[in-house]
Amino acid sequence: MTWRDRIDPELRGSYRGVEFYVERADTTAGRRWLVHEYPRRDVPYAEDMGRRAKEWRLAFFVAGDDYDLQRDKLIEALDAPGAATLVHPYMGTMSAVATDVSFSESTREGGVCVFEVTFTESGLQLEPATTVDTQREVGQAADAVE
Numbered sequence: 744m745t746w747r748d749r750i751d752p753e754l755r756g757s758y759r760g761v762e763f764y765v766e767r768a769d770t771t772a773g774r775r776w777l778v779h780e781y782p783r784r785d786v787p788y789a790e791d792m793g794r795r796a797k798e799w800r801l802a803f804f805v806a807g808d809d810y811d812l813q814r815d816k817l818i819e820a821l822d823a824p825g826a827a828t829l830v831h832p833y834m835g836t837m838s839a840v841a842t843d844v845s846f847s848e849s850t851r852e853g854g855v856c857v858f859e860v861t862f863t864e865s866g867l868q869l870e871p872a873t874t875v876d877t878q879r880e881v882g883q884a885a886d887a888v889e
Contacts, residue, residue, distance in 0.1 A: 756803060759820035761813070763858065767802040771795075797864045798864065799831060799839070807857040813830055815858040826865030829852070838865045844865040 754765045759767040805813035807854035811861035820827070821841040 755830075756801065756830045756832050757828075758817070758860075758862075759823065759837075761820045763803040763805050763817060763818045765801055765803045765832050766857075768831065769800040770797040770834070771800070796805065798842075798865065799829070799834065799862045800824075800859070801831070801862065802857070802859050804855055804857045808854065810854050810856055812849075817856075818846070821860065831863050839863060840865050865884040 747859050755762055757763065757837045773795055775795045777792050779788040779790060781787070805817060807813070818849050821844050826838045828836060828852040830836050841860055842863045844858070845860075846856055846858040848856045
């Protein structure tokens, strides 16, 4: 099976269920690094701060006799709050938020609206874990006994 068999042949994608056709896709990934540079030292120290959020920059379009209706649905989907499902024609399905959106139309190229959107992985909101301070509890119990 080749890569052409594993992707949508029409290079369609969708966000919040609204479909579009992808022209170009760029991805940003990697790790976050904090480089410490010290006075009077020639060797820096690079501290690994964990994986950075993945970003997908897509150039896509909606076209056809009803392109304006599709454009409006897509704008509404991109403006809606919260994370949603992004179907990326190359990378698959993921949860993402639309962080940067631009679109353009022209009279010369009637019947088409071109979008450039940056999607960022939504991730999870993890609450800090809490634990019982057993040493403090024992100390307070001991004070109460005295």
